[in-house]
Amino acid sequence: SVNPDLASERQTTSFCVEKLTALLDGGAEQTRIRRAVVEAIQSDPVFSTENQYFQTQNERYEAAVRKAVHLQKKMHEMGWTENGPEYKYIYRALSGDVAFLLHRVFMRSISVLGSDKQIAKWIPLATQLRLIGSYAQTELGHGTYLQGLETTAVFDIATQEFILNTPKISAMKWWPGDMGRSATHTVVFAQLYIHGKCYGIHPFIVQIRSLQDHSLCPGITAGDIGPKMNFEAIDNGYLMLKNVRIPRENMLSKFCEVRPDGTYVRQGSQQINYFTMTTVRISLISDEVLTPLMKACTIAIRYSVVRRQSKLKPGEQEAKILDYQTQQEKLLPQLAAAYAFHFINHYLQELFDRGYREIQRKNFDMLPELHALSSGFKAVITHHCTAAVEICLRACGGHGYSLLSGLPSLYTKIIASCIYEGENTILLLQTARFLIKCFMAASAGHPVPPSVTYLAAVKPGKCPAKNKSDFLNPDIYTEAYQHVAVRLISSTAAKLQDLIQSGAKKYDAWNQCTVQLAQAAKAHCHYITVKNFAETVEKLETKAGIQRIMKHLCDLFALHGIFSNTGAFLHDGYISAAQTDMVTASYLDLLAVIRKDAVPLVDAFDFTDKSLNSALGSYDGQVYQRLYEWAQKSPTNKMSPAYERYLKPLLHNTLSKL
């Protein structure tokens, strides 16, 4: 039975939830396939996540290995293949709680960096899980700066082998998933030396554990790096190499080869390889960033119509907490952001597909723009969504703090996305470098890539809005965002120029501008997100109910951004103080409007209760019963040795009845 306070929220929906779900999935057929995958996975007890919040890191690891091995069987049974339409839904249906994710990266790196012969040897074994691979790049002392990696691979002509070494502790490989306990092999990135000359970083396949008894191979020290904020299921590992010899054939040699006589040969174009690395940043957005935010919104919003606390009107029943303006102001902008980023992700996916086709045709023109977009959006979306999940967690008060709410795990996992695959600040500065370059080019009248043509058409002027409803016009706010992006990019470019002209070294001038450069990169991505949301809404014209509510969300996303950062818009007077008051008024009005459809808007994300794994967020809203039922299963509800050891000696001296 559905909690009546939640049921009532579904009775006055202004749009068709099922149609919105199909829109989010990219068509009703996709929805059907997704649901079939989810059903097949979640009805299989091997994939259960039921006890997840009660398990130790060791138990989580074991379950993840069990699931990974079972998944292979399941895919075979179901007829799912890596190229089939079901594939992309499997990981999501498992909530990522499965081992051997780095094994896939191991396979991909061999496919992309290996010769045909290497592919033919390793890929079939890996596909059948007859070995388990990992990907050993990051070191204790080096993450961001790859050229600084310290592991060495010295070519020994006499034996036709590479000798791998970890010359000092900071060179120890650290973090690679699947390496701590599972992997038998790994791709090690090391500085290649031939005849004492360094040729830079290259990838080598190294066996680290015996295939007979899983013991560490000679010269190998490896293990698990221990507890982390999340990812308990993954055995992130460390690896030290001491005179580990591998055959010459184990250097991945699609692009570079060491001949038997020690000659170093570079061949082919690595462009497509760099492009692959760039796309990883975009490909993680959907499952690792948007899905967690959508789950957090679902949990927090459903809870907020079930939870009643204090009285809004004297003499009446206690109010649903979502009826308080402050609660709306916490949650609804996060909901709008989930939609905004869903649509920009869709846009980026299409752009990258197009880029891939161009690159295959040896047209590399789009590469700098794609690199800048993937860096900037990875940083902006992961940062924004991490903050949003934290807001959802805190908006649920004490119950949000219980692991049983599901929110702490979503948060402790999503926050890692700000760090991995490129630390966010570094990425923003890469985008900024591109923007400054394009701005200079545009100023000099040179052509620039499509996403930055707006930099060429700088118009001074003022925002023409006359009343608060003018701010519900997408042209008005999109132009305001554009104006701010141009202003921040151009003013930082000017500061950079000034510093250099006053005699500062270029690298020093750059460092002195980095705080503002990062802001400029953010403003650029924010502008494109708003513009894309507005354009998406416009294209929905045939789906009236959906278009109306999406328009509200787009307005809310845009106005929330102005409301929270008015200084950027006020700075040069593009928007006046009176206009920011109009923005505030429109923004607060919108909260009350969207609040009415808040539950249907999260229902459209279509998560099953098993996917959410939350005592607060289930479809039926039976929050208190579920918290109580789940708590009773906790291992902390067994007798503790603490009683016999410490408490009994104290208490047995007390009178039996006080």
Added chain:
Amino acid sequence: SVNPDLASERQTTSFCVEKLTALLDGGAEQTRIRRAVVEAIQSDPVFSTENQYFQTQNERYEAAVRKAVHLQKKMHEMGWTENGPEYKYIYRALSGDVAFLLHRVFMRSISVLGSDKQIAKWIPLATQLRLIGSYAQTELGHGTYLQGLETTAVFDIATQEFILNTPKISAMKWWPGDMGRSATHTVVFAQLYIHGKCYGIHPFIVQIRSLQDHSLCPGITAGDIGPKMNFEAIDNGYLMLKNVRIPRENMLSKFCEVRPDGTYVRQGSQQINYFTMTTVRISLISDEVLTPLMKACTIAIRYSVVRRQSKLKPGEQEAKILDYQTQQEKLLPQLAAAYAFHFINHYLQELFDRGYREIQRKNFDMLPELHALSSGFKAVITHHCTAAVEICLRACGGHGYSLLSGLPSLYTKIIASCIYEGENTILLLQTARFLIKCFMAASAGHPVPPSVTYLAAVKPGKCPAKNKSDFLNPDIYTEAYQHVAVRLISSTAAKLQDLIQSGAKKYDAWNQCTVQLAQAAKAHCHYITVKNFAETVEKLETKAGIQRIMKHLCDLFALHGIFSNTGAFLHDGYISAAQTDMVTASYLDLLAVIRKDAVPLVDAFDFTDKSLNSALGSYDGQVYQRLYEWAQKSPTNKMSPAYERYLKPLLHNTLSKL
């Protein structure tokens, strides 16, 4: 041996670290006492936190009970008493990792709410730990709104007993610490009924577990609420009561009593009791909020001078990450905030001590102001410090994400402070209500409490700063903060009036203004913090080196606040766009200045390595060695059953040598 990259940071200190430590402690004698307590606790192996990051919730609970019992012995041995100067340092030295904290609340509630007879009966038993108490207020369905609690206590004249019940699931007590597994008794808050009439919430002492065998008493259902984001050591519990009978004498009766014939008698003044509750919000700031932030700053800043990544200047060695402007901009404002809030906390403590003396003299005039200050500052400080710890965590990249860094635990613990002892948004609105009232009074020419007299002296005008160095004048920025606070309070008061005059109900108008009211309350607290920091710096005149660096931190704190929220200052033109550019320039300049003293500034917090319990933050900066040593101790470095069960069957089919 100290890492040379860290050692070099300590060679050019512009002030005496030891003197700054004494200033923070409130005198060199306090420093001596604190160090003695820390030494005594941390050298005792029973109090070790060495394996904390590897332990399960069950192991943490057991250790916390062991420590709590041992602490009693230790205090006796050391001659420490609850009223002695050492007492306040004990909890900090234990990093809060000890059981029976709610037992202390149980005792305090009896001391404050109980009759002399009740105190004489219960306190000696509790002091000797011959019973273990808890404090059962919060219910599944009620936290913030105490009047809404649903547990009932019905007086039965025939037997002279109260009959306690949990009428529905939302009335189940939920969260009380020490109740899940340890407590034998608890103070239950319940609606008192006599002859069918409800007299509101009252406290009752209820035995929940046998003193003989710790089994649950008849009618009692109780247990542990399960896993949380942190506080693994604490057995937060649930409690259901079914016709539980307790003697009439068990209602705490200092202020209210039920006579044998069922007459309800109210006696004495509860003001001092309410005041006690208010002070809890202030008393938690030091240990629960400032200490974690200071620890996070220590860890992140020490790590940032040891970690080298990428090149700042071409051809040179990789740079310390603290030399990047973006890293300075992440960490140094958090360091400045730690100092700013340390000083405002000192100010609030003194104010509350004065308030306590006044109230004992039956002068209750200060109560509304103290309530408003404790609410607002609890919200502002916990929010700000939580965000700051998160920034420190993320600024350490991947290594910050490891539990071994200590940062995740600091974060997952401090975030709870935004929720407990009054949810932050609710608290801000209580402060706002006070501010609106005072603003109206001041506008009408009535006298107002000292902290808000500035509302009476509203001066229009503009910020007089002419160049960036003018923004290093505390008068300039303090007045800007004051101006913004007045503007936000007065404009929200005006909006509230307008809404009511246009016919809105008062409660509805209030709800429509709450987003802005919360902002106004924050601005008020921010202003007082800046003002107090500037005044504190001024009083340091005899300690030149310290005064200089504190002045820099005060400037940084103030300018960071303007830089991050320029809209509020630009809105009515008090600060012009050109002036915000001056703020930005001064702010960025300050980063480079303070960066030089960053390590000594965290050294002054004087944490031992054991207090920090961080592989990144130790005094010697041997980060990589420690990460490796600690990881090797992780229980995840034992053979997992997953190998025999799942991996071996796959791998033994593979050739032994590939």
